Amino acid sequence: MRKDHRPYWLKRLQLQWRNWKVRHFLLPQFDACGREPEIMHPGSVKVFGRNIRLGDFPHLISTPDNCIRFTAMGPRGGEAQISIGDYVLVSPGVRISAAESIVIGKACMFAANVYISDSDWHGLYNRARPFRCTAPITIGDNVWVGDSAIICKGVSIGDNAVVGAGSVVTRDIAANSVVAGNPAREIKQINPGRRMITREDLFADSFRQAHNLDELDKMLLAGNGLLGWLRSLVLPRRGD
Numbered sequence: 001m002r003k004d005h006r007p008y009w010l011k012r013l014q015l016q017w018r019n020w021k022v023r024h025f026l027l028p029q030f031d032a033c034g035r036e037p038e039i040m041h042p043g044s045v046k047v048f049g050r051n052i053r054l055g056d057f058p059h060l061i062s063t064p065d066n067c068i069r070f071t072a073m074g075p076r077g078g079e080a081q082i083s084i085g086d087y088v089l090v091s092p093g094v095r096i097s098a099a100e101s102i103v104i105g106k107a108c109m110f111a112a113n114v115y116i117s118d119s120d121w122h123g124l125y126n127r128a129r130p131f132r133c134t135a136p137i138t139i140g141d142n143v144w145v146g147d148s149a150i151i152c153k154g155v156s157i158g159d160n161a162v163v164g165a166g167s168v169v170t171r172d173i174a175a176n177s178v179v180a181g182n183p184a185r186e187i188k189q190i191n192p193g194r195r196m197i198t199r200e201d202l203f204a205d206s207f208r209q210a211h212n213l214d215e216l217d218k219m220l221l222a223g224n225g226l227l228g229w230l231r232s233l234v235l236p237r238r239g240d
Contacts, residue, residue: 001232001236001240002239002240003239003240004220004221004224005224005228005229005232005240006221006224006229007221007224007225007226007229008217008218008221008222008224010226010229011217011221012217018039018041018042021042021043022037022039022042025042025043026039026042026045026047029047029052030047030052030053030054031050031051031052031053032053032054033053033054033058034054034055034056034057034058034086035056035057035206036056036057036206037054037057037058037059037060038057038058038059038060039058039059039060039062040060040061040062040063041062041063041064042062043064044062044063044064044066044067044068045060045062045067045068045070046067046068046069046070047069047070048069048070048071048072048073049070049071049072049073049080050072050079051072051079051080051081051082052070052072052081052082053081053082053083053084054084054088055084055085055086055087055088055106056086056087056203057086057087057199057203057206058084058086058087058088058090059087059088059089059090059199060090061089061090061091061092062092063092066092066093066112066113067092067093068090068092068093068094068095069094069095069096069097070082070096071095071096071097071098072098073097073098073099073131074099074100074131075099075130075131075134080098080099080100080101081098081100081101081102081103082096082098082102082104083101083102083103083104084104084108085104085105085106085107085108085141086106086107086200087106087107087198087199087200087202087203088104088106088107088108088109088110088199089108089109089110089199090110091110091111091112091113091114092112092113093112093113093114094110094112094113094114094115094116095114095115095116095117096116096117097115097116097117097118097119098117098118098119098137099118099119099121099131099134100118100119100134100135100136101118101136101137102116102118102136102137102139103136103137103138103139104139104143105139105140105141105142105143105159106141106142106200107141107142107198107199107200108139108141108142108143108144108145109143109144109145109199110145111144111145111146111147111148111149111165112147112148113147113148114145114146114147114148114149114150114151115149115150115151116137116139116150116151117150117151117152117153118134118135118136118137118153118154119131119132119133119134119135119153120132120133120134120153133153134153135153135154136154137151137153137154137155137156138155138156138157139151139156139157140156140157140158140159140160140161140175141159141160141198142159142160142196142198142199142200143157143158143159143160143161143162143163144161144162144163145162145163146162146163146164146165146166146167147165147166148165148166149163149164149165149166149167149168149169149184150167150168150169151163151169152168152169152170155169155170155171155172155173156172156173157169157172157173158172158173158174158175158176158177159175159176160175160176160190160192160196161173161174161175161176161177161178161179161190162177162178162179162190163179163180163184164178164179164180164181164184164187165180166180166182167179167180167181167182167184168181168182168183168184169183169184170183170184171183171184173186174186175192176189176190176191176192177189177190178190
């Protein structure tokens with residue numbers, strides 16, 4: 001569809017139903033979740049294990065055909081943890097797998113199909129025994145990781161860093177660095193003296209943000225009716 005044909009009241013009803021499913025089915029699977037989570041398709045967010053925590057205003061853009069997965073599974077029943085800060089954006093297909101510890105700062109952005117793992121999961125010579133060779137991962141504040149990038153065990157990424165699409169990060173990345181490639185190497189430096197607008201700024205006034213989005217829905221869906229929406233589903237035509 002090129003256009004959302006739903007009436008405004010129907011979209012509001014569907015959002016309320018989605019938020020109810022988030023509260024009753026998804027959020028209890030996390031050990032903690034902060035204020036006002038925005039989760040696009042709660043049924044396609046998969047949570048395995050304990051000690052998985054989300055901060056305030058998490059935004060998970062999951063889709064049925066490309067799930068988001070959080071896995072915390074330590075060796076011999078031990079504790080593993082995933083801790084994600086405030087204002088973080090997680091896109092479809094992101095997988096975060098911890099055998100020890102993955103700590104992510106605030107206002108980070110993860111594009112589609114990013115993979116973050118603090119373990120090799122199997123040894124080089126003993127491939128029948130899982131949970132081999134683990135080392136914690138730390139990701140600072142306001143880090144942007146591009147599409148299909150891989151972040152490997154033991155890596156520390158500094159604040160404001162950018163990881164290019166398809167990169168494989170095998171070593172530490174300094175703050176304010178832009179890296180790309182396999183293995184990822186620095187290609188540019190960000191000016192730390194220049195003011196940077198982050199996702200934290202986007203939610204500085206969460207009430208106003210929600211109000212603005214609601215007003216935008218009212219404008220874009222104005223004139224839509226129930227019969228027109230049903231017709232678009234059953235008898236779609238050119239331009240729909």
